[in-house]
Amino acid sequence: ITKAAKEYYIPSEYSYVLDTLYFDYLKSYKIDNKNAVKNHLQPLQALYHDKNGNLSVFLINCYTSGFPNLNWNKNNILETFPPQQQAPLDSILTIEKHLTFLEPLNDTTIPTDQINAQSAEIILVYWSMMMGRQSKRFIKSIQRNKTLSTQSNTVILYVNSDLVLSNYASK
Numbered sequence: 001i002t003k004a005a006k007e008y009y010i011p012s013e014y015s016y017v018l019d020t021l022y023f024d025y026l027k028s029y030k031i032d033n034k035n036a037v038k039n040h041l042q043p044l045q046a047l048y049h050d051k052n053g054n055l056s057v058f059l060i061n062c063y064t065s066g067f068p069n070l071n072w073n074k075n076n077i078l079e080t081f082p083p084q085q086q087a088p089l090d091s092i093l094t095i096e097k098h099l100t101f102l103e104p105l106n107d108t109t110i111p112t113d114q115i116n117a118q119s120a121e122i123i124l125v126y127w128s129m130m131m132g133r134q135s136k137r138f139i140k141s142i143q144r145n146k147t148l149s150t151q152s153n154t155v156i157l158y159v160n161s162d163l164v165l166s167n168y169a170s171k
Contacts, residue, residue: 001105001160004129008136009143010158016102018126018161025101029092036090043128043165044070044138048082051121051151053095058087059142061134070134072141081148082121095122102159121154126161 005015026037039045039060048057059077063086064070077084125142127135139158146154 001129001162004135005105005158005160008127008139010127010139012106014155014157015105016157016159017105018159018164019101019103020164022101023164025097026092033090033092035088036092039087039090040093041165043126043131043161044135045124045126046138046142047098047124047126049095049122049124050082051153053122055089055091055093055095057082057085058089059083060087061131061138063087069137072138078141078145079148081145081150083145098124102157105160121149121151123154123156124159125156126159128160128162128165130162130165 001017002012002015005012023041026040029037039058039062042060042062044061046057046059047055048059050056059072061070064072065074072078075084077086123142123146125139127139129135131138142156146156
């Protein structure tokens with residue numbers, strides 16, 4: 001994961017892995033929010049949270065198109081910050097709850113408790129080695145979109161989800 005993160009230009013101090021408890025948490029919602037749970041289990045996601053911690057934009061691989069490469073900027077949705085809405089918003093995961101499932105990838109990673117969800121715009125970018133170059137292209141698209149932000153405290157947290165995805169596939 002560390003090697004792939006370097007290849008994808010992910011800053012090590014913002015690099016995390018997703019705890020498998022995330023899957024268990026989402027399973028508890030499966031009956032009432034089947035589509036929302038499915039969306040949160042996708043390998044490529046960008047969740048934009050405003051400075052109040054509210055989910056404002058949700059981008060997911062299964063809501064994009066393109067072959068052989070996914071077109072994340074379809075209809076120019078990434079030409080503004082925050083981007084235009086792509087996938088349905090839900091409320092099954094607050095930013096505070098989301099952060100509890102993130103484990104630092106490296107010893108040098110800043111702890112999530114140092115990121116005040118009430119004062120920063122936080123973008124959670126879920127990526128997966130399983131998605132290969134699609135992950136790299138997705139990360140680059142979100143990084144490019146962040147440059148359009150007028151807020152100096154916009155933070156991208158990069159979350160590798162391979163362990164959770166392999167857990168999900170085996171259930």
